[in-house]
Amino acid sequence: MKPLIAGNWKMNGSLAANEALVKAMLDGLGGQTAATDMALCVPAPYLSQLQSLLTGSTIAWGAQDLSSHEQGAYTGEVSATMLKDFACRYAIVGHSERRQYHGETDALVADKAKVALAHGITPIVCVGETLAEREAGQTEVVVKRQLAAVIHAVAHCTSEIVVAYEPVWAIGTGKTASPEQAQQVHAVLRAQLAAATQHPERVHILYGGSMNAANAASLLAQPDIDGGLIGGASLKAADFLQIVASSR
Ligand code: PEP
16 A cells, blocks of 8 residues: 555645645656655635646645535535535545534544545544543543544445544644654554454555654654645645655
8 A cells, every 4th residue: 555645734825825835746746656645635715726736646635624414505614526526536524623623523523524435535534632631541542432433434435534643732733743652543543443344454544743854754664654644744845745755
């Protein structure tokens, strides 16, 4: 399985900045055949731009969220069908910022993952504990509960999801889980997937949380870390490409 490095631009960007960033990434890749799967998850208004810039390249694109509803009176929401109109390959679901600031529950995140799969979009399912939960020794319980909700909802399609372990205390803080801390949780998630699907090895389990050009290689060297979900460092072409290079 090729590693997967996915960028999460969060609520950043502009038409001009995106064009410069994506062109710098494509120039840096220089048309080489990709040993690593790559994706950029961008704000919904820019999906059309990313589709224009990335079609025919080795970088896929995706959304940062999607609605659990198919269509209708859900002001502000974006449906899976709309994402498919822009050929989105991925959608992040259950990012901790959605759980924290928008009250997303395990059940809602699971519904979103199910809707994404039903529309041929690969959900990147984020799980992760807060600092208080880690300090209370609850890390495993929390991430297993979050993943269990998704496994229950998507059932036989479990091998088609991507999982991202993102300790909340490491996101955007500059604090990274040590490779050993991350591997320990990834192994727990892999075992949970193994109980739910015959092909747990097919599921990318990404690490996310202040991954950068300097620390990526040691994290990605862990046996159950299959790639990264990259926030801040995905806004700098050189850093993102260095992380991609570290994954080979
Ligand atoms: C993220 O937002 O998914 C993330 C991992 O952010 P950062 O890399 O900035 O910590």
